[in-house]
Amino acid sequence: MSSRAAGKPREEEEKEEEGEDFYDCQEILEPPESRGEEKEKEEEEGESGDFKTDRLTDKTNVIEREGGGQEEAQDDRLQDDRLQEEVQDDRLLEEAQDDRLQEEAQDDRLQEDSDSEMKENQEVEFDDDYLREVEKELTEEEKESRQQQSLTLKEKGNCQFKAGDWLEAERSYKEALVLCPVCFSRERAVLFSNRAAARLHLGLKDQAISDCTRAIELNPDxxxxxxxxxxxxxxxxxxxxxxxxxxxxxxxxxxxxxxxxxxxxxxxxxxxxxxxxxxxxxxxxxxxxxxxxRPFGLSTNNFQVNQDSDTGSYSINFIQNPNNNNR
Known part of the structure; x- marks a missing residue:
């Protein structure tokens, strides 16, 4: 008998070899169930990673939006601050303009009061009728007393004039004129003449002429x-x-x-x-x-003016070509 006949049958030997090969592969390859679980796990982990990435992206977007909103809010606050500053500057400018207008109005009132006072004083000095009405109630003794006071002021003005203080001299003569009664016309004439001299030195020539005229009216000689x-x-x-x-x-x-x-x-x-x-x-x-x-082609050279030596009258003669007559 051959060796195959002495041993196991051939089919059994092939089955044993296949069984050994199968179990050897089991040691190397993973079971199908295990591979499926790992795949599912990987998919779950992928989905979880994507979810985390989406959450991070959303969070970043939220942070960016919050940051943008903060910048916009800050810009709005800065713009509000600028507007408030502009409003405050406008208010300060208006207040300054109001103050300036009030000062100008006050200056105008003061100037008007000064002009009115000066005009009243001038009217008092030159208006004899008004002065007579004021002095009507005065007694003769009171008139003499006022005349003496005016003489004192005149002497004071003379001293000031000699000292070169023409402005104070002019004021003293003015006060004397207000006090001196109208009935003392010659004394008043001297006061007007003296004040004219003071005003001449002050450069007030027109006012000085008026004072001289008033003095001459009171005393023509x-x-x-x-x-x-x-x-x-x-x-x-x-x-x-x-x-x-x-x-x-x-x-x-x-x-x-x-x-x-x-x-x-x-x-x-x-x-x-x-x-x-x-x-x-x-x-x-x-x-x-x-x-x-000129529009007519003429000039004044076409007209000759002659004066009559006897009467002094003038006659005018027309000359057609004045240039030819000069040849």
Whole structure:
């Protein structure tokens, strides 16, 4: 017999080999059930990871939104602060403007009060009718007392004038005029003349002329007031008025040298002034005439003005070609 016959049958040997091969594979390969559980676990872990990632993403978005909201809120607060600052600046500016307007209004009121007071004082000084009405109730003794007070103020003003304090002198003469009764016209004339001298030094020439005029009205023969007004007229280029006053001075005092020299000097100055004014007037008229005649192709050279030496009158002759006549 062969060796196969002596041993186990061939089929049994093949079955044994297959069984051994099967169990050897069992040791290496995982069971199917185990692989399925691991796959499910991996899927669960993947889903859990995705969920965690989504949660992290949502949380990041929330944080970003919260951060953006905080920045917007901060921007809104800054804008509100700027608006409040602008409103406060506008309010301060309005308050400053209101204060300035109030100051200007107050200054205007003070100026009006000052002008009104000055006007009232001037009216009191120059309005004899008003002063007489005020002094109507005064007794003769009271009038004499006021006149003495005014003399004291006049002497005070004279001392101030000599000391060169012309402003205080002007005020003293003014107070004296308010006190001096109207019936003492000559004393009042002196006060007006003295105040005119003080105002002349203060540069108030027009007011000084008014004071001199008032003094002359109170005392027409007051030579000093006439002479002072004449000098003021000459300084303000009112030469004709100055010459008239100088002549009046000479009528009352022929030995007054200042007035005599002025009466010799002023006529020539007046003539020169009149000639100058006439030339200026003729030049302006010529310019105006040329402006009117230019559209017609003419000029003032087409008209010749001749003066009659006997009568002093003027005649005008038309010249067709003035340039040809000059050849």
């Amino acid at each position: 007051y030579v000093r007031a006439l002479l002072r007004r004449a000098e003021l007229y000459e300084q303000t280029e009112k030469l004709d008025e100055a010459l008239e006053d100088y002549k009046k001075v000479l009528e009352r005092d022929p030995n007054q040298t200042t007035a005599r020299h002025a009466c010799m000097r002023l006529p020539q100055q007046i003539q020169e002034r009149n000639e100058k004014l006439k030339e200026e007037m003729m030049s302006k008229l010529k310019d105006l005439g040329n402006l009117v005649l």
